[in-house]
Each structure stands twice: as structure tokens, then as C-alpha cells.
Amino acid sequence: xxxxxxxxxxxxxxxxxxxxxxxxxxxxxxxxxxxxxxxxxxxxxxxxxxxxxxxxxxxxxxxxxxxxxxxxxxxxxxxxxxxxxxxxxxxxxxxxxxxxxxxxxxxxxxxxxxxxxxxxxxxxxxxxxxxxxxxxxxxxxxxxxxxxxxxxxxxxxxxxxxxxxxxxxxxxxxxxxxxxxxxxxxxxxxxxxxxxxxxxxxxxxxxxxxxxxxxxxxxxxxxxxxxxxxxxxxxxxxxxxx
Amino acid sequence: xxxxxxxxxxxxxxxxxxxxxxxxxxxxxxxxxxxxxxxxxxxxxxxxxxxxxxxxxxxxxxxxxxxxxxxxxxxxxxxxxxxxxxxxxxxxxxxxxxxxxxxxxxxxxxxxxxxxxxxxxxxxxxxxxxxxxxxxxxxxxxxxxxxxxxxxxxxxxxxxxxxxxxxxxxxxxxxxxxxxxxxxxxxxxxxxxxxxxxxxxxxxxxxxxxxxxxxxxxxxxxxxxxxxxxxxxxxxxxxxxx
DNA sequence: TCAGCGTACTGGTACGGTCCAGTACGTACC
DNA sequence: GGTACGTACTGGACCGTACCAGTACGCTGA
Numbered sequence: 072x073x074x075x076x077x078x079x080x081x082x083x084x085x086x087x088x089x090x091x092x093x094x095x096x097x098x099x100x101x102x103x104x105x106x107x108x109x110x111x112x113x114x115x116x117x118x119x120x121x122x123x124x125x126x127x128x129x130x131x132x133x134x135x136x137x138x139x140x141x142x143x144x145x146x147x148x149x150x151x152x153x154x155x156x157x158x159x160x161x162x163x164x165x166x167x168x169x170x171x172x173x174x175x176x177x178x179x180x181x182x183x184x185x186x187x188x189x190x191x192x193x194x195x196x197x198x199x200x201x202x203x204x205x206x207x208x209x210x211x212x213x214x215x216x217x218x219x220x221x222x223x224x225x226x227x228x229x230x231x232x233x234x235x236x237x238x239x240x241x242x243x244x245x246x247x248x249x250x251x252x253x254x255x256x257x258x259x260x261x262x263x264x265x266x267x268x269x270x271x272x273x274x275x276x277x278x279x280x281x282x283x284x285x286x287x288x289x290x291x292x293x294x295x296x297x298x299x300x301x302x303x304x305x306x307x308x309x310x311x312x313x
Numbered sequence: 314x315x316x317x318x319x320x321x322x323x324x325x326x327x328x329x330x331x332x333x334x335x336x337x338x339x340x341x342x343x344x345x346x347x348x349x350x351x352x353x354x355x356x357x358x359x360x361x362x363x364x365x366x367x368x369x370x371x372x373x374x375x376x377x378x379x380x381x382x383x384x385x386x387x388x389x390x391x392x393x394x395x396x397x398x399x400x401x402x403x404x405x406x407x408x409x410x411x412x413x414x415x416x417x418x419x420x421x422x423x424x425x426x427x428x429x430x431x432x433x434x435x436x437x438x439x440x441x442x443x444x445x446x447x448x449x450x451x452x453x454x455x456x457x458x459x460x461x462x463x464x465x466x467x468x469x470x471x472x473x474x475x476x477x478x479x480x481x482x483x484x485x486x487x488x489x490x491x492x493x494x495x496x497x498x499x500x501x502x503x504x505x506x507x508x509x510x511x512x513x514x515x516x517x518x519x520x521x522x523x524x525x526x527x528x529x530x531x532x533x534x535x536x537x538x539x540x541x542x543x544x545x546x547x548x549x550x551x552x553x554x555x
Numbered sequence: 556t557c558a559g560c561g562t563a564c565t566g567g568t569a570c571g572g573t574c575c576a577g578t579a580c581g582t583a584c585c
Numbered sequence: 586g587g588t589a590c591g592t593a594c595t596g597g598a599c600c601g602t603a604c605c606a607g608t609a610c611g612c613t614g615a
Contacts, residue, residue: 083598107565116600118601120598130372137566138608139566139606141566142565154395154396154548155550155552156550156551157552250549250551252548255519256517256541275500275518299499299500303497305496306395306495307492308492308495309396309398309492310490310491348595349596359571361569361571382577
């Protein structure tokens, strides 16, 4: 490796990027990172500059330091899944379940006032309303009703809607959702829902109402009804300090 | 203020505590913190030591720096309420609802195998099983069944159990929960639950199963059944990066 | 074979210094 | 009155030095 020369990007930031790549691509969790003094010599920077870069990666959770022992690549911290924005497909894959989808209905309609408000679009603007049943592990898991603003996603209705809408939004529209607001509640299955989900009427459902945004722009408003016997949310809670 | 002398606690840590108190108690959000050079002179430490302390508070989110302008007390970042560990009382207060509690039953029993496992205690160890109805805004909101390990909380059953158990744990046992694992699911109300919650049988309930820890020790295992017409979870989701 | 000690490694603390780059304010000139 | 420039403040980058404190390993002696 060559020494770091002064440039528009500070040395400690360039070193941080080098160490990130090293940790991620070459070393892997648990492996030792070269010591501060070795890095200082190798890159011809001061030990303080190395400590600045390493410190930043420690704060990020990528590295961890042990006094007197060394610096190591940290095991990836578990992101609390409960606040993780994922499509149904991604969620089930993570739970180790094979995914299946049946499109029940797909219609273009003018947006109602409520839908318009939730999607931040004009009333009567055209939206795609998509009903699907989602299966996991070969059995019905959920029903979804997604509403998509066609002004922002022109031609969406002509695509294959049996797969992951998130993948579709990402690949064809560069609008993969990165943030969402979600409300969780409970309902009981009516006759139609019960039939589609292969349960009895009156069985409990977990209901998720979610509005998803890509770069601040609303791209999806979806309600999902999950069989409560097959789906639950695990979350870690922490107390507020002060 | 007096200079910082060498001692068992590093200077940068003591300065960090001083600055935390200063920011929290005296200055408040938006206020300017004395400059690095002023702090270095006042506490008779090097500017690098000041930068170390300030840098830590910047990483914590308490302070923010603006190049060329100064260091300021940051506005408190919103903690996503969905992952916030709070008692029923705290939760309802935050939602602006007056709280009421009716103790339905309180009995000391030997712990079953399942309860013992969840609370990390021996089977047959004595536990307090506490049933309560929780009201919010003058109407039934939830039913709770809490299980408390009396080995860790001796005499708990003799206390007033109509108030906040979290407050009680904090004040009398120094065991205020600081972390919890929670599972959210849905059920339908049976006849007893329906009567206690003033709803019809078969109505949907949001169910929370929570094990709470104080400093790593399990102190509470509680299941709560909430009326789904009155309670829902709001949560912000973000996409995982990578 | 085990324990203790010494050595060599590691990260942590602290300092003083210099220079760079951004921000804000005051003053002078047009 | 507005603009531009200079000055004085601010944080940021980087260096080299010295010493402290923790960890691990090897060697020696009992």
C-alpha cells in the first residue's frame, strides 16, 4: 500500500474507507485488523490519524477495540427487525419461508380523497389498486391491498405483479422504498378474508397499514392482513434514559 | 471551574460529564457551548482533550459542531416510540389519557416450567401472579397478567399493586426495567375478556407478551390484551443499507 | 508441570504545536 | 445603503512525543 498524500479528502477519511473495505472484503468478523502503529507506518500517517479513522469505524459498529489486545472486525449487529422496512418477500425469506403470490385483482382507478392524502397526490389522480394473496411455506399467510400512484410510476399496471413490488420499484423506477410509516392493529377475519386465508371467519388478524416513501416521495400505500396464528412481531425494547 | 487533575477517571471522561450537565441543565437545545479553546483554558487541559470529550458527545447526539461557527446543544432526537420500553401508565400518559387500574387478582404461586424459563428462575420458585384491568380515559383499555419473581422482589405482593409496577420496582427494589423482549400478536376476545373490556365476544385484541429485564436480570413476564379498537402501534421503518 | 516474571506487543491518555478552512462582524468605500 | 475586504473568531486536520495500562507469550525455577 502506498502512503496517503494530502488531497481534497482528509487522510483520516480515506483511511476509513480503506479500512472499511479491508474489514468487509478481506477480513470478516472476528479477524484482527493491523495495529495502529503498523497502519501508521504502512500509510505514512501519524498514529493519531489512524486512531481517528479507526475510532470512526468503532462508532459505526464495524470495528471493536480491546485494550492491550488489538482491533477486530465486529460481528454484524442485529438490526431490530421490527423497525426494518422490508417487502413481504424479503420478510418471509428472512424467516426461511418459500414465497408464493396470487394476484387477486389489479385495477386502475382515480384516487379517493383518503388515498390521495396518504400518498400525497391529487384527488382523482390515477392509482393502481392491487389485491394479492401472499403465501409462505405453501400456505396462505396474508392478504394485501396496495395502492400505487401511477403519476410517479407510469405503466406499473403493465408489469408482472406476482413478484416483489419493491424489487420492481427499485429496478424499473429507481424508487425502491427506503422509509415507511406503519400502524399495527388487529381485526377479525370476515367471510371473504377467512376464505382467502384458509381460516375460519372470526379468526384474529394482525393488520399493517403502511405508507412507503422513496427519497421522500410516497410510492405505496398498502394494507396487509396477516393470519395471527402464523405471524407475530418480535421486538426489543429499551428504556429511555434521563 | 477548577482545572481537571489527573485521577482514576480520565480527564476527557470527566469533561464529558461536565459538558453533559452543562448542556442539559444550563444551556438547552440550540445554545452555544463555550469554544474548544475556551474550555481548554478554563479546565487547564489540552485542546485535543477537549475535542475528545466534545467528539464523544457529538457521537451521542447531545452536541453538534459547525465548522467555523461553534458547538451547540442538539435538539433531542425522537426515539421511535414503538421500541420504547414504557409501563402502561407511562404509555397512556404520553397518549394524553388518564389512567385507572383495577386489581382483579394477586396470588403467590410456584412458577411453572414455562414461566420459570421466561424469567430465568427455578421451577416452583415463588412468583406473584397479578391480574389487572387497565383503563385509559375512563374506559377499559387492556387486561394484564404479570408474573413477578419473588426471589428477586421479596415482599412485592404486600405492596399497593394498583399503581405503576415499574415505579414500584424502581423505587422499592432498584429494579426498574431497562430492556425487554416483546412479541406482538392478535387474538379474539373470549367471553371473560370481552366482559372485562366492555366489548363483544369475538372482538379483536392486540396481544403483547413481554419479558422485562433490569440490569440483565428478568423481573417481569407480562401478557397484555388490548382492545384493538382503541390501541394501535405507530412505527417508523427504515430500509437496511447495503 | 505449574506458576511467576519479564518482555513485547497492544490500545489509551495527554500534551503542545502548526496550519487549514469556515463563519461572522465591523469598517471603509462607492 | 450596499458591497467588499480584513480581522478575529470558530472547528478541522495532522503531526510527533511521552507515558500509562492491558494482554499474551515465552522462559525459568521450584
